[in-house]
Amino acid sequence: MKKICKYISVLMIILLVLPTIFLASCKTLSDGGKMSIVCSTFAQYDFTMNILGDASDKFEVSYLLESGTDMHSYSNSISVSDKVRILSCDLFICIGGNSEKWIDELLDDDAAKGVKVIKLIECVGEPVCTSGDAHEDHGHTHAHECDEHIWLSPKRAIMMCDAICDAICELDKENADIYTENYRENYKKELEKLDNDFENTVSSAKLAHIVFADRFPFVYLTNDYNIGYSAAFEGCSTETSATYETVVRLVNDINEKNIKVLMILERGGTDIADTLIKESGRNDITVMKMISMQNVSRNDIDGGMSYISAMYENLEVLGKAMN
Numbered sequence: 290m291k292k293i294c295k296y297i298s299v300l301m302i303i304l305l306v307l308p309t310i311f312l313a314s315c316k317t318l319s320d321g322g323k324m325s326i327v328c329s330t331f332a333q334y335d336f337t338m339n340i341l342g343d344a345s346d347k348f349e350v351s352y353l354l355e356s357g358t359d360m361h362s363y364s365n366s367i368s369v370s371d372k373v374r375i376l377s378c379d380l381f382i383c384i385g386g387n388s389e390k391w392i393d394e395l396l397d398d399d400a401a402k403g404v405k406v407i408k409l410i411e412c413v414g415e416p417v418c419t420s421g422d423a424h425e426d427h428g429h430t431h432a433h434e435c436d437e438h439i440w441l442s443p444k445r446a447i448m449m450c451d452a453i454c455d456a457i458c459e460l461d462k463e464n465a466d467i468y469t470e471n472y473r474e475n476y477k478k479e480l481e482k483l484d485n486d487f488e489n490t491v492s493s494a495k496l497a498h499i500v501f502a503d504r505f506p507f508v509y510l511t512n513d514y515n516i517g518y519s520a521a522f523e524g525c526s527t528e529t530s531a532t533y534e535t536v537v538r539l540v541n542d543i544n545e546k547n548i549k550v551l552m553i554l555e556r557g558g559t560d561i562a563d564t565l566i567k568e569s570g571r572n573d574i575t576v577m578k579m580i581s582m583q584n585v586s587r588n589d590i591d592g593g594m595s596y597i598s599a600m601y602e603n604l605e606v607l608g609k610a611m612n
């Protein structure tokens with residue numbers, strides 16, 4: 290019996306590993322010798338395409354979450370073909386935060402030896418981390434955790450693009466000048482304008498505080514542009530219902546700071562916002578959506594979704610919420 294089990298497990302390993310090796314070795318035949326870049330989330334996919342510009346057809350650039358899967362649940366649904374795609378690519382551009390712990394395991398594999406990886410969270414300066422202190426007065430203890438939603442601050446987006454541009458230039462040294470010039474003359478200027486527009490909106494705003502009746506992935510934005518915030522949950526907590534203490538805390542902030550707009554995420558529900566409006570006894574509060582870009586699908590991209598357009602929509606909401 291033991292022997293049969295051993296046979297079966299060896300057979301299983303062969304069946305699992307063989308297609309990986311086969312596909313990896315076929316790479317240069319099937320894609321016409323193009324170098325391949327794999328991006329884990331939408332922001333760096335969009336950044337990469339813009340940095341490459343007209344030269345993007347020299348690369349096979351793919352985006353792992355294109356079915357619209359949320360970045361926080363992707364690790365439960367990663368397919369064998371996605372793993373092969375990563376293990377056989379030339380450059381893998383990931384965020385490297387808590388939701389991507391699966392990447393370290395995958396890259397431990399011997400098959401990953403030729404893959405160049407950049408973790409953008411290591412390229413954007415000091416991380417913003419929450420500590421237990423933030424919730425001390427509510428009796429909660431939260432583990433010290435660094436936020437991973439770095440792209441939601443245009444300042445960090447520029448640092449992400451600088452790092453991506455460097456990695457692409459390293460990958461294709463011959464054409465490095467083309468990528469560098471394209472990025473500096475075009476996309477980087479657009480991002481710098483976006484950064485300036487955020488600075489101007491925030492510095493001329495009447496209010497200095499926003500309230501999120503939802504999960505809160507915008508801590509890099511509030512940190513980098515000096516905006517105060519209150520949120521139902523820190524980061525992308527899996528909690529979905531607010532405690533009594535949270536409701537009291539947010540209602541106090543809404544009334545004390547005369548908040549007129551409650552923010553939620555693009556796929557968020559209005560349950561908490563409705564409760565807050567009711568409990569605050571106010572009838573002049575509206576609910577508006579901010580786009581976090583954590584679950585952008587290929588359909589959204591084909592429909593014109595871009596990092597810059599989404600951030601300008603966010604800026605418009607921010608302008609309304611802070612005035």
Ligand SMILES: [Zn+2]
Pocket residue numbers: 361438506524525583
């Ligand atoms: Zn998130």
